[in-house]
Amino acid sequence: MSTPVSLSLLLPTLGASLPPWPFQPQPQTAIFQNTRPPTPTPTASGGAPDDFSHTNSEDSVLISKNTSILSQLNDLERRSMHLNTTCFKDILLNATYKGTERGLFFHSKVYNIAYCKVPKVGSTFWTLLFTTLDNGVDFGKKLLEKKRSSIHAGRYTFSSSFTYVKSAKVPTILPTRDPYSRLYSAFIDKSYLPIRIHTNYAVLGIQNKSLCPTDVSFQDFLQLILNEAKAGKSLDQHWAPIYSICGSCEVNAQYIVKQETFTNDIGVVLQKLNVSTEKFNFIMHTLEGKRIQSSLPGIVATILERSSAAEISRCRPWLEVTRRIWRSFQIQVKLY
Numbered sequence: 001m002s003t004p005v006s007l008s009l010l011l012p013t014l015g016a017s018l019p020p021w022p023f024q025p026q027p028q029t030a031i032f033q034n035t036r037p038p039t040p041t042p043t044a045s046g047g048a049p050d051d052f053s054h055t056n057s058e059d060s061v062l063i064s065k066n067t068s069i070l071s072q073l074n075d076l077e078r079r080s081m082h083l084n085t086t087c088f089k090d091i092l093l094n095a096t097y098k099g100t101e102r103g104l105f106f107h108s109k110v111y112n113i114a115y116c117k118v119p120k121v122g123s124t125f126w127t128l129l130f131t132t133l134d135n136g137v138d139f140g141k142k143l144l145e146k147k148r149s150s151i152h153a154g155r156y157t158f159s160s161s162f163t164y165v166k167s168a169k170v171p172t173i174l175p176t177r178d179p180y181s182r183l184y185s186a187f188i189d190k191s192y193l194p195i196r197i198h199t200n201y202a203v204l205g206i207q208n209k210s211l212c213p214t215d216v217s218f219q220d221f222l223q224l225i226l227n228e229a230k231a232g233k234s235l236d237q238h239w240a241p242i243y244s245i246c247g248s249c250e251v252n253a254q255y256i257v258k259q260e261t262f263t264n265d266i267g268v269v270l271q272k273l274n275v276s277t278e279k280f281n282f283i284m285h286t287l288e289g290k291r292i293q294s295s296l297p298g299i300v301a302t303i304l305e306r307s308s309a310a311e312i313s314r315c316r317p318w319l320e321v322t323r324r325i326w327r328s329f330q331i332q333v334k335l336y
Contacts, residue, residue, distance in 0.1 A: 087249035212315035
């Protein structure tokens, strides 16, 4: 099991200028990418048939597509088997930390699939996905125009609960993400960005709220989480362990979708669910290359709205807020 020590060394105290996140994500091969160029075979006269390149290219795309999907299905199956083995050994059920309450679940009645909503693992996009699955593409497009805070505060017909999903044994999608990457993302959102100033008050142990908290380091942020967990407190779901939010061993975990292979995983799951071509194309188009662009205005609007509150604006000048927004985007792009 990896240790956070090396990561902490790479992430010094965040002050006026935030150092770049050193993580370099591995490139993903797209599901439908043709990775093998056509190789024409000459005819008896020495030339290539007029339509050969077209036919061979189509065959290569089909082979590449089928191979990628099969490989991805095998990956999803291996993840489920690994979770089942871990659950069989009661490793998660006997885990020391049990403080967090179960999170919100989505349940598509159209496709009979559930999802455990976990902050910092694409939860905004999952809301869009389930809206599209149950209500159609037009509703999904409208959701893209909303602020992120409005999306998370919305009431949806597909909202469900851990109790129902568990008792009905609904096939469930569990999201995962490298735990240290998820923690760092939460740190940027909830400490570095001036939208939840009380997080820094807690980290620094400041009781007098008339004072402006200074910047805190990622190490200090992690120490607060460890202290709260050791004390048996219920952790904020933005950094609580995923198993404690989802009850991973108690639900019918059908698919485990990783943040690191998000696009490919989503594509395969949608195909397994046999969603319509219109919904599939809209969801994948939003995800592939358009995900950040389409959600950026809503994210900025939410940050600006929250940072304009009196207790924050007196501590963070407007120019500083905009600078941090831009810097946070640079970091989050590297994280994803």
